[in-house]
């Protein structure tokens with residue numbers, strides 16, 4: 001519970017002390033692992049696009065079928081309160097590479113992210129590369145054209161620019177050749193594991209790190225109504241299911257949003273009309289969204305199988321499963337009709353919550369399947385990877401390693417609030433910033449008359465009642481507003 005007393009104490013200390021932020025930017029920390037090469041684990045990082053937190057079996061979804069994701073979670077740690085700090089592809093992906101808030105890394109738009117060499121040197125992939133890891137990247141990086149080739153980090157570089165295409169994608173000169181993109185990415189991951197085990201490709205048998213950034217379950221592109229295009233092999237899945245609407249998928253909850261959400265052209269509203277605005281569209285598109293996630297699950301199953309036999313000769317003596325840390329996450333959540341919205345961007349639970357599970361096979365069975373409630377953030381992922389690799393976190397990073405939590409010894413001083421900010425450079429998405437504490441969700445819209453939303457998520461988890469204009473909450477609004485300003489200043 002984040003009390004007023006806590007707030008005053010933290011205000012007195014400065015948010016840096018409370019939030020664990022470095023006081024100022026420091027570039028160029030020497031990347032030296034404290035571990036011998038044989039002690040450093042491999043990493044397999046499954047990263048989805050727009051997968052909301054509750055769209056998996058392990059987070060309670062009773063429709064979508066994700067047995068392999070559930071398996072990772074059952075043997076690992078499930079973060080029940082994991083969030084993104086900017087709910088949109090490009091900025092969140094930058095946070096995952098750099099361990100920084102958008103206010104610091106400066107990647108403010110989808111697809112137009114770029115970094116200086118100095119910035120990239122403090123990313124988790126560059127730090128692992130400098131420590132001798134065999135590095136792979138597959139899929140959507142979500143940044144500027146040619147991004148993944150810029151700094152020579154990756155031994156296996158199969159990223160692509162922009163949104164990519166579910167059908168007909170070309171990656172590093174190789175055609176999908178009839179394969180759905182998700183299957184294509186799975187094949188590339190298996191190829192990576194074979195290369196990492198091949199003395200001709202990885203002569204020192206260095207530990208590997210592979211980030212696989214699936215396009216799924218993102219729409220094909222955001223023009224018009226958008227379209228979810230799963231592999232036709234799964235067309236019959238969920239055909240007999242009736243998808244339930246969210247409790248807030250109502251006209252009344254839409255009407256309760258700030259008025260600019262109802263203006264013509266507001267992206268979340270117009271996309272809802274195109275994707276979910278009629279019952280047949282809703283049923284069809286939510287099922288396709290789930291089929292896209294199921295397609296990823298199938299590939300995760302194949303890739304986990306390849307961990308047991310990287311060279312594919314049928315002999316499992318070369319298995320690397322027992323020394324491979326697995327991370328499963330998503331860049332942001334997604335509205336499936338809540339408040340008659342589609343998309344993300346805003347500080348509502350369906351948008352900012354992400355699925356997150358970490359499996360370290362070296363831990364005892366007593367820690368398998370633990371569910372933890374500490375607030376975990378997208379920008380904690382790189383800090384966690386570096387911690388496992390024995391590499392000190394660059395001071396410019398702002399996340400915190402989740403490793404101690406995974407190992408059953410959560411630090412007592414864990415965060416109880418975080419900043420979300422969305423720069424919203426375009427005109428159809430509304431710039432927003434605010435905080436999510438353990439009790440409250442607060443948003444302000446600086447370019448829209450500074451409209452505000454405040455929800456007490458302890459009693460109103462579906463965010464049905466905006467308290468921002470209730471005089472009884474005036475002091476709480478002021479407190480959350482001051483905390484937002486303070487955290488944003490400290491994050492930059």
Ligand SMILES: [Ca+2]
Nearest residue numbers: 049050089331
């Ligand atoms: Ca996304």
Ligand SMILES: [Ca+2]
Nearest residue numbers: 309313315318
């Ligand atoms: Ca083998």
